[in-house]
Amino acid sequence: MRQAGRYLPEYQAVRKKHDFLTMIRTPALAAEVTCQPVEILGVDAAILFSDILVVPEAMGMTLSYRDAEGPSFAAPVRDASAVGRLRRIDPSVSLAYALEAIALTKQRLGGRTPLIGFAGAPWTLAAFMVEGKSSHDAREARRMMYRDPGTLTRLLDETAENVILFLRAQAAAGADALQIFDTLAGLLAPEDYRRFGLPQIRHILASLRDIPVPKILFAKGQGSMVEELAAAGADCLSLDWQTDLGAARRAVGDRVALQGNLDPMTLFAPPERIRERVGAMLQGYGKGSGHVGNLGHGVLPDAPVDGVKAFVQAVRELSPSFHS
Amino acid sequence: MRQAGRYLPEYQAVRKKHDFLTMIRTPALAAEVTCQPVEILGVDAAILFSDILVVPEAMGMTLSYRDAEGPSFAAPVRDASAVGRLRRIDPSVSLAYALEAIALTKQRLGGRTPLIGFAGAPWTLAAFMVEGKSSHDAREARRMMYRDPGTLTRLLDETAENVILFLRAQAAAGADALQIFDTLAGLLAPEDYRRFGLPQIRHILASLRDIPVPKILFAKGQGSMVEELAAAGADCLSLDWQTDLGAARRAVGDRVALQGNLDPMTLFAPPERIRERVGAMLQGYGKGSGHVGNLGHGVLPDAPVDGVKAFVQAVRELSPSFHS
Numbered sequence: 001m002r003q004a005g006r007y008l009p010e011y012q013a014v015r016k017k018h019d020f021l022t023m024i025r026t027p028a029l030a031a032e033v034t035c036q037p038v039e040i041l042g043v044d045a046a047i048l049f050s051d052i053l054v055v056p057e058a059m060g061m062t063l064s065y066r067d068a069e070g071p072s073f074a075a076p077v078r079d080a081s082a083v084g085r086l087r088r089i090d091p092s093v094s095l096a097y098a099l100e101a102i103a104l105t106k107q108r109l110g111g112r113t114p115l116i117g118f119a120g121a122p123w124t125l126a127a128f129m130v131e132g133k134s135s136h137d138a139r140e141a142r143r144m145m146y147r148d149p150g151t152l153t154r155l156l157d158e159t160a161e162n163v164i165l166f167l168r169a170q171a172a173a174g175a176d177a178l179q180i181f182d183t184l185a186g187l188l189a190p191e192d193y194r195r196f197g198l199p200q201i202r203h204i205l206a207s208l209r210d211i212p213v214p215k216i217l218f219a220k221g222q223g224s225m226v227e228e229l230a231a232a233g234a235d236c237l238s239l240d241w242q243t244d245l246g247a248a249r250r251a252v253g254d255r256v257a258l259q260g261n262l263d264p265m266t267l268f269a270p271p272e273r274i275r276e277r278v279g280a281m282l283q284g285y286g287k288g289s290g291h292v293g294n295l296g297h298g299v300l301p302d303a304p305v306d307g308v309k310a311f312v313q314a315v316r317e318l319s320p321s322f323h324s
Numbered sequence: 325m326r327q328a329g330r331y332l333p334e335y336q337a338v339r340k341k342h343d344f345l346t347m348i349r350t351p352a353l354a355a356e357v358t359c360q361p362v363e364i365l366g367v368d369a370a371i372l373f374s375d376i377l378v379v380p381e382a383m384g385m386t387l388s389y390r391d392a393e394g395p396s397f398a399a400p401v402r403d404a405s406a407v408g409r410l411r412r413i414d415p416s417v418s419l420a421y422a423l424e425a426i427a428l429t430k431q432r433l434g435g436r437t438p439l440i441g442f443a444g445a446p447w448t449l450a451a452f453m454v455e456g457k458s459s460h461d462a463r464e465a466r467r468m469m470y471r472d473p474g475t476l477t478r479l480l481d482e483t484a485e486n487v488i489l490f491l492r493a494q495a496a497a498g499a500d501a502l503q504i505f506d507t508l509a510g511l512l513a514p515e516d517y518r519r520f521g522l523p524q525i526r527h528i529l530a531s532l533r534d535i536p537v538p539k540i541l542f543a544k545g546q547g548s549m550v551e552e553l554a555a556a557g558a559d560c561l562s563l564d565w566q567t568d569l570g571a572a573r574r575a576v577g578d579r580v581a582l583q584g585n586l587d588p589m590t591l592f593a594p595p596e597r598i599r600e601r602v603g604a605m606l607q608g609y610g611k612g613s614g615h616v617g618n619l620g621h622g623v624l625p626d627a628p629v630d631g632v633k634a635f636v637q638a639v640r641e642l643s644p645s646f647h648s
Contacts, residue, residue, distance in 0.1 A: 136460045139589070139624075142587070142589040143589060143592050145589070146589055146590055146592050146593035146597065147592055147593060147594070186566060187566075188566070188587075189565045189566060189586075189587045189620075190566065190567075190568045191604065192587070221545075221566065222566075223548055224547055224548045224566075224567070224568065224571070225568075241513045242510060242511075242512070242513060242514070242545065242546075242548075243514075243548070244514045244548065244549075247548070262513075263466070263512075263513045263516070265463070265466040265467060265469070265470055266470055268467050268470050268471055269470035269471060270471070273470065280515065296513075300463075
């Protein structure tokens with residue numbers, strides 16, 4: 001989950017001098033903020049500081065970013081001809097900055113922790129491309145799904161091919177694990193997710209089967225489909241906080257590892273309550289080594305650093321007894 | 325689910341002359357738009373045109389409504405003293421307009437269809453009261469939950485008592501069924517919903533057990549908890565479109581009826597696709613008389629009327645074969 005970010009004063013210090021997209025596109029800056037959580041919080045892995053929208057950008061869309069509104073695309077993809085204009089990417093050219101950031105981060109980490117690379121899932125990326133901006137309901141993309149499913153399918157398929165290329169390049173550049181974020185998965189009915197979400201993810205994971213790094217799948221809001229997600233080809237499922245971790249473990253057993261899943265708002269609680277909730281999370285998963293203690297979504301911009309530290313400390317202290 | 329609204333030209337005609345809150349507070353206008361969907365679409369039940377926030381308003385909060393931003397409260401409830409200032413309502417006084425609207429609507433319907441009354445669930449109402457406005461993540465309310473659970477609990481309990489009073493009054497005024505809307509239920513982790521959502525709903529339903537009208541519970545985003553919801557005391561569960569209707573039926577059997585649950589965006593599809601999806605929904609529930617064909621949330625403001633009609637027609641035509 002997103003670790004580097006506004007809640008860290010050290011991040012803010014860098015951000016004050018550079019805008020968000022510059023930070024993403026400048027390997028030294030991206031590597032610096034990627035390593036901050038490892039150095040400040042003592043987490044067990046770093047996740048590349050980047051954005052899922054770099055892939056649509058590399059496909060030819062013009063991305064801009066304003067603090068108040070977040071990311072937006074100048075020209076949303078609303079019809080077949082717009083889909084036709086999208087380019088197949090060459091990550092070594094259009095996403096070279098991300099690959100360089102990975103190489104630099106690996107150097108800087110010096111083996112202290114693994115580095116996770118990532119990409120957005122086709123449905124989530126397509127939803128952004130169709131909307132043209134952040135949207136909590138992806139109305140335009142869902143409208144396209146019902147009115148013109150053929151065009152949406154072409155967009156999803158083309159995006160999937162680009163995600164494959166980018167994830168493969170990230171692994172080649174040194175990423176030790178790869179996470180697929182389907183942040184908007186939960187907007188789709190199960191029937192629609194089985195058609196416009198899961199098949200494309202299965203295709204990506206099947207295409208990356210030869211790469212010997214763990215793959216993690218986060219399909220936010222589809223926790224009731226945990227068994228189907230577990231069969232999608234990922235080694236680990238990352239769960240949102242609305243999913244019952246214990247029930248998910250019972251459903252999937254040890255077929256895949258499970259990551260998560262405290263509500264990010266938990267970090268606003270006093271340390272003793274954070275510790276209680278971490279304990280309940282670990283108890284929920286139960287005995288075994290297939291659990292990655294984590295939040296159920298990214299750290300919020302205004303999360304208190306002490307809360308984040310209390311979370312990391314509680315996982316460190318309470319988890320060993322579940323591993324024996 | 326919300327039926328009267330902006331997608332109907334006949335509603336727009338009334339709305340052009342009166343603002344939203346005036347329409348809610350004027351029984352003749354509320355009754356008029358409540359009956360529109362029955363008259364125009366031929367649905368099998370009417371649901372009162374009102375808003376869940378009339379209860380917090382009756383509890384002493386100042387409600388305003390602007391087209392662009394939706395409803396807001398002048399002074400959000402952020403601490404124990406603000407909770408202490410909330411009033412116990414007397415529906416026959418502060419919500420007399422809603423009760424009169426029910427009586428008028430019943431007259432106007434003349435027995436053609438039943439009328440559903442409703443209220444927001446304590447968690448959803450409390451989230452609005454704490455935020456002070458619409459919020460898709462209820463950050464402030466969830467922060468209160470983690471930081472000051474005692475104050476949130478007092479707010480939930482007081483709200484629950486007022487919801488009981490209002491629902492009881494609606495039944496006395498003539499409502500033939502009562503629906504509880506927990507629209508923001510899905511923001512809570514299962515563990516939190518079991519503490520800050522469900523117990524208050526169970527209390528409400530237990531308190532209304534003597535009222536011989538069906539009670540419907542809609543806990544949006546908690547579909548994975550369908551068995552616990554089925555045991556909350558409602559006669560019918562209304563399901564969001566992310567819940568697998570077939571799986572829900574298998575989980576609850578015939579212990580409760582199930583309502584729903586097409587994605588409201590389905591109405592933007594061509595009529596033949598709407599019909600297909602209605603067929604799949606009915607097939608998902610299977611044989612039996614315990615299914616209420618419906619959407620999984622309210623009709624969207626820009627839904628095409630022809631799509632709504634195609635939905636109603638498809639349910640009418642395709643459902644009888646499942647009843648035998």
